[in-house]
Amino acid sequence: MQxxxxxxxMRNEGPFILEWVAWQKMLGFENILILHxxxxxHSPQLLRLLDRMGEVTAKRHEPREGHSPQAEAYRTxxxxxxxxxxxxxxxxxxxxxxxxxxxxxxxxxxxxxxxVPFAAMxxxxxxxxxxxxxxxxxxxxxxxxxxxxxxxxxxxSVIKSFVRHPRLYKRLNSHCxxxxxxxxxxxxxxxxxxxxxxxxxxxFHPNKHxxxxxxxxxxxxxxxxxxHYAVRSHEEFSFKKGRPAASDFADRYTDTFRKTLDRNEVExxxxxxxxxxxxxxxxxxxxxPGVMRLHHLCCADYVADMCTKRGDDPAADxxxxxxxxxxxxxxxx
Numbered sequence: 001m002q003x004x005x006x007x008x009x010m011r012n013e014g015p016f017i018l019e020w021v022a023w024q025k026m027l028g029f030e031n032i033l034i035l036h037x038x039x040x041x042h043s044p045q046l047l048r049l050l051d052r053m054g055e056v057t058a059k060r061h062e063p064r065e066g067h068s069p070q071a072e073a074y075r076t077x078x079x080x081x082x083x084x085x086x087x088x089x090x091x092x093x094x095x096x097x098x099x100x101x102x103x104x105x106x107x108x109x110x111x112x113x114x115x116v117p118f119a120a121m122x123x124x125x126x127x128x129x130x131x132x133x134x135x136x137x138x139x140x141x142x143x144x145x146x147x148x149x150x151x152x153x154x155x156x157s158v159i160k161s162f163v164r165h166p167r168l169y170k171r172l173n174s175h176c177x178x179x180x181x182x183x184x185x186x187x188x189x190x191x192x193x194x195x196x197x198x199x200x201x202x203x204f205h206p207n208k209h210x211x212x213x214x215x216x217x218x219x220x221x222x223x224x225x226x227x228h229y230a231v232r233s234h235e236e237f238s239f240k241k242g243r244p245a246a247s248d249f250a251d252r253y254t255d256t257f258r259k260t261l262d263r264n265e266v267e268x269x270x271x272x273x274x275x276x277x278x279x280x281x282x283x284x285x286x287x288x289p290g291v292m293r294l295h296h297l298c299c300a301d302y303v304a305d306m307c308t309k310r311g312d313d314p315a316a317d318x319x320x321x322x323x324x325x326x327x328x329x330x331x332x333x
Contacts, residue, residue, distance in 0.1 A: 001028050001108040003087030005166075009035045009073030009174070011246065012305070013094045014043035014298025018291070019140055020094045021056055022282040026274060027098060028106040029090070032056040033082045035073035037063055041301035046294040049333055053288055057082055070246040074172040087114055089166040091174050096160060097142050097227045098123065099270050105277075110196070110224055111162065118194040119168075120177070122159040122201055122214060126151070126225040129264035133233040136306070137319070138299050140282075141229050142271045149263030151221050157213040160226045161193075169206060174247065180206040196223040227271065230261045237262075239306045290333025292326075299323040 006024040010017075024032050034047055034056055047058035059080065063072035074091070077083050088111060092098065103109025111121070127149040137144075149156060161176045163169065170179025184191055186205060193204040197220055204211050214220075231237050237258050245252040271278075286292055300323035304314035314320040 001088070001106070001111065001113055002030055003085075003114060004029045004107055005031045005033060005082050005086040005089045007033045007035075007074075007077055007083070007089055007091045007172075008094060009037075009070050009077075009246070010043070010094050011037055011069065012039050012041045012043060012301075014039075014041045014046060015136075015138065015295070015302050016094050016141065017043060017046055017050075017298070018282065018285050018295055019142070020097075021050065022278060022285055023097055023142070025055075025281045025285075026277045027100070028108050031082050031086070033077060033080060034058045035061050035077055037061050037069050037073065041305070042294050042297040046291070046298060049288070049290055049294060050285070055285065055288075068245075068247055070174060074174070078167065078172055083166055083172075086166055088162055088164055090160070090162045091172065092160050092226060093174060095141070095229045095232070096125075097229075097271070098160070098224065099126075099227055099274075100224045101270070102223050105273060107162075116194070116198065117190045118192050118198070118200075119164050119180075119182070119190055120193045121162040121196060122176070122193055122204065123161065123196050123224045123226050124214065124219050124221060125156050125158045125160070125228045126221055126268070127153060127155055127261055127263045128227055128229045128231075128268070129262040130231050130233055130237070131264060135235045136233050136302070138323070141232065142227065142278075145229050145232065146267060146269060147264035148227070148266055148268035150265050151219065152216075153263060153265075154216060155261065156221070157216055157219050158228075159211075159213060175212040176204070176206070176210050178206045178210040196220050196225075225270075227268075231258055235306060239309055288333075289331065293330035293332065294327075296323045296327035296330070300327065 006029040050056045051058040061076040063069045128145045131147045168182040169177035193201040240253045303320040307314040
């Protein structure tokens, strides 16, 4: 969709970059902006290659001491030309996938090609669990994890947002935007937040305690939802456990977090409607010279980091050896 932008912030997310980028391309985003910081894997090299090929715009940023990396990324993004030019911007993390059940499943169908009357749209989470997987492997996340929460699960009230003209807001974050400074009074004309079915979300006011969630009785999933893979495999969550959250440095990744968000109540195959379109975009990215070499290096880095944290030797992990060998066999860009 012309004038649309997908925005994310990341650190050391190398194995998941190609899938996430292909997903945004498939949905119809004109531009993708990725902010990254302090990476120790090969993801900056992969992002630079995708940037040179015109697939994404990747920018490194340096968070100020004492400030959360994610907040700093969105502060930096606000001055980026793509954000300045965007007519509609959607923010989400690399473990979140927007799924649209309207028309052809594109963002153009969801937003009537940008002609909807409101200032922003809030879309609810749908939490997905580990599906019993204990170990990470190099699979597509959206196909490996197919068990989700029931729609009425309380944490599904959390939202991600499309925002029209994001520069009209003083502050951006991964859920919404705040500090609106547009023309006219908030709540009048088109100055209001809507839910995914277009109904008004009057509880939201960007200048009065902006919300990251809707009331429990207003959760919607039949028009659009954001599939959130917060846990993935047991090994991956153990690796994340104890890490300060990028948004606020909180010790969020605890056993309680895993128990609460590892939701596997119902089979959810909604992403299957995208299969052919996704495969086309993903295969196209993988065919870019040098991409798969860097992807395999990122995978090897990921395995090595997980091994190191638990005190294991990466060289004794078959996955590490396989990805290193595959990378060595592929030519550089």
